[in-house]
Amino acid sequence: MKRYLLLLLTIGALAACKSNKKPGKGANEPMTFEDFQELFTPGTLPYKLNADSLQLKMADSLAVGAADVSRFLTDTLTQGDYSKTEKVKLFPLTRIQGNVTNYMVIKAVGRTQTTGYLCILDKKGKYLNRLRIANTGSADGAVVFTSIDSKNVIKISSEKKLSGSNTALREDFYAVGKDGTAQLIMTNSNGPTTPGQIFNPIDTLPRKHKFSGDYTAGDMNLISIRDGEDAKTFQFFITFSKNNGSCKGELSGRGHYIAGNRGEYKDKESSCGIAFQFSAGRVTIREVGGCGAYRGIKCFFEGNFVKKAEKGPRKGAKQQSTQR
Numbered sequence: 001m002k003r004y005l006l007l008l009l010t011i012g013a014l015a016a017c018k019s020n021k022k023p024g025k026g027a028n029e030p031m032t033f034e035d036f037q038e039l040f041t042p043g044t045l046p047y048k049l050n051a052d053s054l055q056l057k058m059a060d061s062l063a064v065g066a067a068d069v070s071r072f073l074t075d076t077l078t079q080g081d082y083s084k085t086e087k088v089k090l091f092p093l094t095r096i097q098g099n100v101t102n103y104m105v106i107k108a109v110g111r112t113q114t115t116g117y118l119c120i121l122d123k124k125g126k127y128l129n130r131l132r133i134a135n136t137g138s139a140d141g142a143v144v145f146t147s148i149d150s151k152n153v154i155k156i157s158s159e160k161k162l163s164g165s166n167t168a169l170r171e172d173f174y175a176v177g178k179d180g181t182a183q184l185i186m187t188n189s190n191g192p193t194t195p196g197q198i199f200n201p202i203d204t205l206p207r208k209h210k211f212s213g214d215y216t217a218g219d220m221n222l223i224s225i226r227d228g229e230d231a232k233t234f235q236f237f238i239t240f241s242k243n244n245g246s247c248k249g250e251l252s253g254r255g256h257y258i259a260g261n262r263g264e265y266k267d268k269e270s271s272c273g274i275a276f277q278f279s280a281g282r283v284t285i286r287e288v289g290g291c292g293a294y295r296g297i298k299c300f301f302e303g304n305f306v307k308k309a310e311k312g313p314r315k316g317a318k319q320q321s322t323q324r
Contacts, residue, residue, distance in 0.1 A: 037104070039064055073127045091108075120182070202226050223236065224236065238274070273288035
């Protein structure tokens with residue numbers, strides 16, 4: 001009788017161990033999205049991710065498989081920050097329900113640097129976009145951290161030590177739409193303005209489309225075009241400085257290609273619109289409607305910009321043209 005009871009207890013223990021096995025990590029049943037999101041600690045807005053929190057060491061057993069991240073979120077999560085050959089561990093941090101979209105925060109740990117990513121999902125759990133929101137150990141010595149307020153405004157801060165005890169701080173504020181697009185709405189910076197040193201928030205996105213690339217008109221005037229979620233859309237970032245720096249403007253968002261070599265952007269929050277005209281190695285922009293919220297009162301989003309020659313293979317040339 002004792003042997004029989006011992007056998008039953010052993011079978012029960014084995015069954016319990018099997019039931020506690022993480023789906024997607026050797027179990028017979030594949031991981032579901034519900035299983036995947038349970039790996040993230042529930043959080044609320046407002047939310048902060050600073051350098052100290054990012055650098056906290058986590059047990060390897062808490063890492064999530066890259067295949068699961070690719071299946072439920074994106075296969076280009078670490079693109080632009082880590083090489084394809086570098087071994088990167090991914091750790092699920094926090095999941096947050098926002099007013100417009102939901103968020104999942106993932107930490108990537110590489111050989112020399114650690115990066116935090118904010119994955120944006122719709123209310124049904126469909127992946128829409130990702131933002132690089134935190135980083136330590138980068139080659140330029142900058143430390144990146146972020147906060148999200150209760151109104152879903154994302155502030156990404158980059159702090160870099162200068163000579164002595166001086167530091168340069170740049171703060172970029174983004175508003176997130178229902179479609180996952182993150183629009184740059186304001187920038188604060190106390191760092192030096194050096195000709196040719198423009199921070200481009202979409203620089204690492206794929207540029208496979210024939211019109212994708214960087215267009216310039218002087219040192220501090222840039223139109224950056226990157227691939228959109230499909231062949232009919234594109235991501236853009238515009239920054240300019242006119243009249244010896246007395247009038248500046250900055251705008252980012254998602255545009256649509258229309259007939260021929262034209263594109264257009266319409267701001268959902270105002271009457272601001274931008275018309276794009278692409279030609280061989282050039283783009284011309286014209287302001288349509290009032291874009292005063294994004295520029296000085298004595299200048300406009302307008303002018304001709306020349307495409308910069310790219311060095312080496314185009315970024316994202318072997319990647320899918322969608323930002324995932």
